[in-house]
Amino acid sequence: MEWSIATCSLGGTLEEKLVAIARAGFRAVEIFEDDLCTYRGTPRELRRLAESLGLSFVALQPIRDYEGMPPEVQKRRLARIERTFDLMGELGIALTYVCSNTSPLAEGDPDRMAAQLRELAERAAQRGIRVGYEALSWGRHVRDWPQAWEVVRWADHPHLGLVLDSFHAFVRGNPVAELARLPGERVFLVQLSDAPNLLMDPLALSRHHRSFPGQGDWPLADFLEAVLASGYRGPLSLEIFNEWFRAAPPQEVAQNALRSLKVLLDRLGRVVPPLPRALPVEEVAFVELLAEEEDAGILSELLQALGLLRVGKHPALEVGLYRGGGARVVLNAEPELSAAAPQEVPGFRGVGFRVQRAAPILARAQALNLEVHPLGGGGLPLPALRGPGRTRIYLVEGSVEAILGLPEGQEAAEAHLRVDHFTNVMGRPELYSWLLVYKSLFDFELEPVVEILDPYGAFYSRCVHSPKGGIRIPLNTAEGGETLATRFLRAMGGGGIQHVAFAVPNVFEVAERLRARGLPLLEVPRSYYRVLATRFDLEPAFLEQLEAHGLLYDADGRGGEFLQLYTPAFHGRFFFEALERRGGYEHFGAANTPVRLAAQVGQPWPGERGLQMVGNIVDNMGDGG
Numbered sequence: 001m002e003w004s005i006a007t008c009s010l011g012g013t014l015e016e017k018l019v020a021i022a023r024a025g026f027r028a029v030e031i032f033e034d035d036l037c038t039y040r041g042t043p044r045e046l047r048r049l050a051e052s053l054g055l056s057f058v059a060l061q062p063i064r065d066y067e068g069m070p071p072e073v074q075k076r077r078l079a080r081i082e083r084t085f086d087l088m089g090e091l092g093i094a095l096t097y098v099c100s101n102t103s104p105l106a107e108g109d110p111d112r113m114a115a116q117l118r119e120l121a122e123r124a125a126q127r128g129i130r131v132g133y134e135a136l137s138w139g140r141h142v143r144d145w146p147q148a149w150e151v152v153r154w155a156d157h158p159h160l161g162l163v164l165d166s167f168h169a170f171v172r173g174n175p176v177a178e179l180a181r182l183p184g185e186r187v188f189l190v191q192l193s194d195a196p197n198l199l200m201d202p203l204a205l206s207r208h209h210r211s212f213p214g215q216g217d218w219p220l221a222d223f224l225e226a227v228l229a230s231g232y233r234g235p236l237s238l239e240i241f242n243e244w245f246r247a248a249p250p251q252e253v254a255q256n257a258l259r260s261l262k263v264l265l266d267r268l269g270r271v272v273p274p275l276p277r278a279l280p281v282e283e284v285a286f287v288e289l290l291a292e293e294e295d296a297g298i299l300s301e302l303l304q305a306l307g308l309l310r311v312g313k314h315p316a317l318e319v320g321l322y323r324g325g326g327a328r329v330v331l332n333a334e335p336e337l338s339a340a341a342p343q344e345v346p347g348f349r350g351v352g353f354r355v356q357r358a359a360p361i362l363a364r365a366q367a368l369n370l371e372v373h374p375l376g377g378g379g380l381p382l383p384a385l386r387g388p389g390r391t392r393i394y395l396v397e398g399s400v401e402a403i404l405g406l407p408e409g410q411e412a413a414e415a416h417l418r419v420d421h422f423t424n425v426m427g428r429p430e431l432y433s434w435l436l437v438y439k440s441l442f443d444f445e446l447e448p449v450v451e452i453l454d455p456y457g458a459f460y461s462r463c464v465h466s467p468k469g470g471i472r473i474p475l476n477t478a479e480g481g482e483t484l485a486t487r488f489l490r491a492m493g494g495g496g497i498q499h500v501a502f503a504v505p506n507v508f509e510v511a512e513r514l515r516a517r518g519l520p521l522l523e524v525p526r527s528y529y530r531v532l533a534t535r536f537d538l539e540p541a542f543l544e545q546l547e548a549h550g551l552l553y554d555a556d557g558r559g560g561e562f563l564q565l566y567t568p569a570f571h572g573r574f575f576f577e578a579l580e581r582r583g584g585y586e587h588f589g590a591a592n593t594p595v596r597l598a599a600q601v602g603q604p605w606p607g608e609r610g611l612q613m614v615g616n617i618v619d620n621m622g623d624g625g
């Protein structure tokens with residue numbers, strides 16, 4: 001089985017794409033006709049370039065709007081396809097395929113389609129070329145692979161076979177298990193792509209939201225397993241249409257693609273030697289916050305107001321530990337760190353995952369071409385992987401206290417906090433990549449896509465969680481020059497951890513402690529509470545209490561309730577949330593997010609200048625009566 005990718009999956013010039021594809025480790029490629037059009041040299045030069053990169057051409061694709069056409073249209077089309085065959089001869093490509101016809105001229109008579117495809121296959125045979133037939137999910141008459149297979153079978157020509165594409169099969173809900181009953185030698189090509197479950201027509205979903213296997217919601221392993229059970233052993237080709245990948249560096253996308261295929265094939269036991277096994281991680285052992293010494297004082301106050309206790313400080317380093325029940329924050333104010341990475345300070349530097357054993361996880365990460373630091377790589381003395389952006393994911397086998405040389409002491413007064421979730425913010429291609437990494441490295445599961453309004457754009461979010469739910473990470477990305485996520489990416493110089501949410505025993509008390517210590521609490525607009533009264537049946541006294549404490553509220557309609565508060569973003573960078581989940585509420589209060597985002601624009605950290613996008617409208621309105 002050759003590992004292949006279609007050139008439409010990446011950005012760049014055709015040369016850049018081929019170089020990136022070869023460097024990532026692919027040995028085969030499908031040339032998309034639109035990419036061929038952009039090539040400056042001759043077909044023979046392109047062929048030599050591929051040879052020099054060690055790449056073979058799997059196919060030149062696609063042939064559109066052929067089968068089912070009225071005879072005179074089909075005759076002319078056939079003559080032009082001969083020119084495609086000429087090109088294929090010069091390129092040394094032996095396979096092409098017809099996508100099911102989308103033209104309004106097409107007729108749905110299976111006999112005619114079969115006869116015309118047989119005629120095409122006969123022409124191809126004279127040139128030693130094979131032709132596939134793929135059901136496009138938005139084809140005019142043929143949309144499902146079982147239909148395409150009927151036509152191929154009926155045409156009955158050895159140079160005509162089926163092309164299977166997981167996208168079309170899943171979006172149409174075609175039966176997966178029945179793929180195993182196909183005669184594998186009559187399948188000429190298998191294309192793989194994943195996608196999120198979005199309520200959208202297949203064409204729009206296909207052209208904008210495809211992603212590499214493991215980055216979406218579809219069971220690609222089931223699909224591939226059934227395909228292989230048919231006896232198919234031809235190329236497996238990733239075919240992704242997604243402008244976010246095209247906008248990203250081709251080298252990164254190609255590596256991302258290869259990792260995806262490797263994980264998929266490994267699941268089916270088809271990678272030799274097999275990848276080291278994934279091991280589940282259990283909980284967030286700690287989060288690490290980097291700060292300069294002058295900020296450490298106020299951050300320490302803030303952590304204590306949230307309900308964490310200061311346990312102590314590392315004997316030699318400016319590294320303090322704060323703890324409340326299961327929640328731990330390492331406040332790292334080592335001057336060397338600020339000097340070495342000024343853009344990351346202040347900010348969350350990393351997160352520790354509690355694991356049974358770190359070594360197998362590091363080995364799997366390495367096999368997946370991820371950056372690993374067996375000894376922390378300049379951070380805390382713990383094994384770590386590189387997380388999103390420049391963050392670290394530390395792997396913690398023992399106790400954080402022992403690592404920092406601090407007492408374990410179970411303080412009776414300690415409140416029972418937990419890191420409920422923390423958010424990763426990153427660009428969209430990185431988000432797809434991290435969905436796969438969290439899934440494949442730690443067996444995390446994906447939650448549905450959430451799309452939210454930001455005052456200056458839109459916000460796209462996908463949460464991942466550990467199998468038992470001990471770790472939850474919404475991965476957020478945003479389009480728009482001044483969205484909160486974009487501002488974060490700019491300030492930090494890349495992706496990272498934007499906020500940490502603590503589940504606390506009593507969120508009202510947190511609000512009171514913040515106020516008592518003179519610390520800022522995100523101010524919630526009064527209108528929010530008026531609207532809240534229209535959304536839920538709340539007792540007036542409770543509503544007043546929420547407003548008096550600046551809390552946000554949500555309910556799931558099944559008895560679950562959610563209360564939350566936020567801090568403004570510290571120097572426009574990161575922030576904290578305290579929350580209470582009552583009655584099994586499982587979401588994140590998405591309806592409150594636009595309110596929070598708008599409030600964070602309007603309320604910079606005390607002493608900071610806020611964002612001024614539209615000027616002060618109220619001041620400029622004058623007093624015209």
Ligand SMILES: O=C(O)c1ccc(O)c(O)c1
Pocket residue numbers: 062099134136165167191206207239241
């Ligand atoms: O979007 C398309 O047109 C298109 C083209 C070729 C394919 O193989 C495919 O799955 C979709």
Ligand SMILES: [Mg+2]
Pocket residue numbers: 134165191239
């Ligand atoms: Mg396809």
